[in-house]
Structures are given as structure tokens and as C-alpha cells.
Amino acid sequence: MRYIPNSPEERLEMLRGLGLGSAEELFDSLPPDVLLKRPLDTPVALSEPELLERFEAMAAKNAAARRPSFLGAGAYSHYAPTIVDSLIQRSEFFTAYTPYQPEISQGTLQAIFEFQTLVCQLTGMDVANASMYDGSTAMAEAVLMAERVTRRTRVLVSPAVHPEYMRVTETYVAHAGIELGRLGFDEDAGRTTFDAAQLDKTVAAVVVQSPNFFGCVEDVKSFADAVHAAGALLVVVVTEAASFGLLRSPGACGADIVVAEGQSFGVPVSYGGPYVGLFATREKYARQIPGRLAGVAYDKEGRRGFVLTLATREQHIRREKATSNICTNEGLIALAATIYMTTLGRQGLQEVAAQCAQKAAYARRQIGALEGFSVPHSAPVFNEFVVRAPSDAAALLRKLASGHNVTGGLALGRYFPGRPNDILVCVTETNKRADIDALVAGLKEVQS
């Protein structure tokens, strides 16, 4: 950011040009009772070394950032190779703005095209867009798209979808004439249940998250046939993109629209953002996809280039009939995800996923074996799972943080009042075995 200082002489010169005696006179037109009649209550100016010291002291208070953490629930701590940060900081990529002009934007457009290609490969779909704001808005857009494709207005959502994704979707569709219904839930399995009788000719889509909010992998394939027989679309939501490295792709399980949060790919967890939404679908629905699409084109000499394509779906052309009101997308974060996926490659993504799953399985086994603790859901998990503690989960987690320096996971009572003792634990490749053992030992102590 550019800082433009001005000297007292320059300020006087500007005031003279305006015919004023002081900067305060600029505010003469304001009513006196709204003016602050004392100096602003701000600390005195510090020298650069003093400033650094001050911020280091403030950062040191942030103990939670340095203790082992088992928080997931939609935000996942994965290792990002340093190449991600150094490449996205190249000045050539320093615009989040839409590359409308292909003649000056080939690099950006090619990066978006590669992002779309990678998203298609991961999700098992034919066409992906240039990204959405985040996973939750991508889910909302999928619901709106299902209504456009089917011209039906009811959407059935799994109760094991991330509660915040659900709230965002409710907000998006509140005035779109779409009614959101709920599927059932099998408490023992930890999986969504589904009554074929719910699927009538008014249902536009069925929305399932896998792995679901409780970490359980859903049997997506078992939904697909019934959903398609009813003429509805199957929307699969993925909050932990690292799972693509291990689980069968949603496309192979019969999904019609796949939406995901891409934060796991090279983007640090940082107070809720920035995130990036992945959105992919079947080719036959490409005309109904929201947001931007980059495509390949050839010039008159047959040379390959990249352009924005199918732009007539978008609001700068279709106005109120556009498929979405998304404007500038999360271009830089999509670029980070592209570099991450390309750096790790197929094998790297599989290794990350395998480490996550193995470490989570170890943690789940160890905690489940603790006296008083149980693992309430039997379905297979990826890297998150629920453990049921013998007493109030939030209180246990506070004790664990203060007494054992471990952030133990999420107390599910925050979203589900009926689960006061349940903790959602997430384990990634960044959690060392010693961290997991410290978590287990800590849980054992705080509850006894």
C-alpha cells in the first residue's frame, strides 16, 4: 500500500489554495454538537523498533495459535508448501479483478482454467466454475441452480450438513420461493437417512454433505438412483477438500452438482477467511452454472488462448435474469489452491489424505478407549469424528486448554443443544503423534 505523507508546508499551501486558515475550518459546515471537541484518544506515535516490540508482545498473548489444535468443523489446518505463498505474491497475479480482457490476462485466465480442470478431476465432474466466495455460498448457489434446472421449488437437506452452511443457504433462498425441507438422521450410524416417500415431483434437489458435519462418510451412491428417478438433482457438499485424496469422487457416486470449501488447499486458517468455494457440475447443466467460467479458444492463426466463456449467464449481460449475482470471485485464493494442488499432485494429495485418516483413526481409537468416553457414531470417518464425554464438553475443553495447553476440538452443544457432552475432533497431517497423545492424556485427566 502506498503511503503519501505531506509536510506542514504542503498542508498550508493547500489551505491557502482553498482560502482557509486551518484544517479545522473544513468542518465549519457541520453542526457544532456533532463535533468532537478534544484530541482523539490514541496512543502516542512509536518508533519502528518500539512498534515491532509492541506487536510481538500482543502476538505472544495469542496462546491458542501456538498450542496443538484439533479444531475442524469447516476450517482445516493443513501444511501449505512455501511455494504457494511466494507464487501468489508475484505482482503479475496482484489483481482480484475479473479478467474481461483476454488480450492482457492470459496468465490469470490460464490459472483459472487450470483451477477448473483440477476441480473437475477431484470432484469427478465435467465442468467447474472459476470459484465461489466459499463453501457455504457455493451450497446456496447449488440449491438455486437446482431450481433453475428442474423448475421445482422444494429442496431436501441433510441435517448433518454444516449448520452455518445451512444458515447461509436459508438466507440466500429466503426470497427465492424455495422451500427447504430436512432429511432424517440415524444417530447410531451418524449418517443421513432418506425416505423415498419424501421424494415427490416437487423436489428439485437433495443436498448431502460427505464427510458430514459429524465426520461420517455418507453412502452417497445409495441416494443417487432414487433422487434421479424422481427427476431431482443430487447435490454433494464437501467442507474438507483434503478428503478428495482418499474418498471416491462425488461424481463417481452420482452427484449432479458438487460444491466444496477449498480452504484446505494451501490457505491457512485465519479468523474465518478468506475462503474459496469450489463448484462443479455435469456438462449438460453448464448453461445454468453460477459465476465465471474460463475456457480455451483459438485465434485466427490457430494458437491456443484462454477467455471467459458462456458469459451470457452473468449479470453484466443478463441483468436480473443472470444465474447468479456473484461478481469478483476469490481469484487469489483459487490461485493458491491451484498452486497447492499442482505442487502436491495426485500422489501428494493422496498422502495428505491418508495421513489425516490414519492419524484420526488412531486418535478416535485412543479417546474411545478412555473410561467414560465413547464414540457414538459407527459409520466410517475421514479426519473428523465425534466423541461423547462423560460431562459437559465445553467445560472439559476449557480445562484442557488452560491446564494442558491443547485445543481439543469443538463442543457440539454450540450448534446442537441436544449434544452437550459431544466433542467434534479433527486430526490432520499437521498434528504430531505427541500432540494426539497429549490430547488423550489431557482428556483422561480433566474428566477424572
Added chain:
Amino acid sequence: MANVPEGLYYSKDHEWLRVEGETGTVGITDHAQHSLGDVVYVELPKAGETFEAHATFGSVESVKAVSELFLPVAAEVTEVNESLNEEPEKVNNDPYGEGWMLKVRLAKRGEVDGLLSAAEYEDFIKADGE
């Protein structure tokens, strides 16, 4: 000069309607396809949908623009020209034949009286062009 065949009904939105008893066929006129340029996509409704007169029943996209399609009269869609999905260029090449868009069942037979004849439509596009 645009081709405006006799015997069809026309709307000021540049759709044509061929009436056979209680049923009709709908497409866009030669003048419309010419103004649009090369058609690359036609979005059509599903058989069974019903529309009021002048309602939007779909859209046609050319290399230049996207335009709404308006149904000249109230009707129920009985058939849609699915072949336009693969060959939208039929709208340019044969707007009154292979480029047809919908077959419909008319809701009110009398409504066609409010539409333009070939001669009236020709005058309309001539005035429009001036």
C-alpha cells in the same frame, strides 16, 4: 429483405405462429434471426408448461446477444424442438421450418386475431428499421 411468409401470424416481439385448428407452432422470424446473428443456444421450456400471452418462454443466444422469447398467445406447450440443443443454427438457416421452437395447444383460439398478418408485420419491421 426479410422473408415473411403468408399464412402465419406474427407478433411485435418477432415470433411467428402457425395455427392448425387448436394447435400451433411457434418460432422466431427471419427478420429476428437476421438481427441476432449466429444463434449458438436456444433455451426452451418443457412440454406440459403453460404460459400466458406475451410471457417469456425461453431465450435465444447469439454471438452478439441474448434475447428473451415471448409467446404470442396463451398456450400449453405440447412439444419442444429438442434438435435445437445440438443444432441451434437451424434457427438461422430455416426459421420457419426446421428452426421451429414449440408446438402448443392454444388456450383461446380468438387471441390470434390480435396478432399481425404477414403484410402488417412487414410494415412493422419496415417502420422499425427507419
